[in-house]
Amino acid sequence: MAMMPVNRRADETPVTAAGLDPESAWWLGVLAETGPRQEAALARLHELLVRIARAEARRRGPRVRITGPELDDLACQAAADALMAIIGKLGQFRGESRFTTWACKFAIFEVSAKIGRHFWRHPAVPLDAEDWNRLPDRFGFEPARESEWRDLLAALRRAVDDELTARQREVFVAIVLNGVPLDTLVIKLGSNRNAIYKVLFDARRKLRAALVAGGYLGHDTAGR
């Protein structure tokens, strides 16, 4: 990936922000100004974000089946929204990394969110049907052991029905049985990634405990 240099002016305007590398200090200083220098810095930051968002969209593109102008449009929107987020959160940058790494994080997050929204608008699978047939492939069950894993799946299905709350079941079905991307489910449920992950985390823990209790999976062992 050929990248344009972005940090060439670090020595032009040293800023005395304690603990910051010169380049990060330059970014913080110039972005806090008003006038043409700030405008030029914003343009350069936007250029960086577009480049990062495009690269990230291309990296994910083949898997998410978005191509061409639609993918580029997604990347440009992600960069624009990332720039807005960065401007709004400048005061939260604590200098724990280079400024550009912190800034690029927002471009990556925006690409993620926009791909999730794309699937919400163009679902490849029904969001609420139950497709238990996809599990053998997903978990690498061998055809030769079908009689065994059919018992296992029956036990898993009982545990899904009996052990999970309605919310946990909804999330498990969407993500695990139907392959709905977590970020898409976030939009459908009007939630956030952390909350949905926590619901799935608790569901996984309960289901494993049920399968262990039924003798289908082994107890936790050290070193795994």
Next chain:
Amino acid sequence: MNDWPGLDDFLRTDPQDVGCDQAMEMLHVYVELVAAGAPAEQRYPGIAAHLRACGPCGEDFEGLLAAVRGEPD
């Protein structure tokens, strides 16, 4: 006993897992450690546990790492 490693790995949860919010809050720091070859997993085991288990956050990690490695110092 682990006859079904794929299912077992998916269902197994790590109590150190910090969740998406904390992992993403520190992602830029974690990524720079990884890019520098520093022991990021030892320094932030809860983030490492989360990135192993959470597909979307793991994807964001891979994307930011690729960005950092592609950018000049």
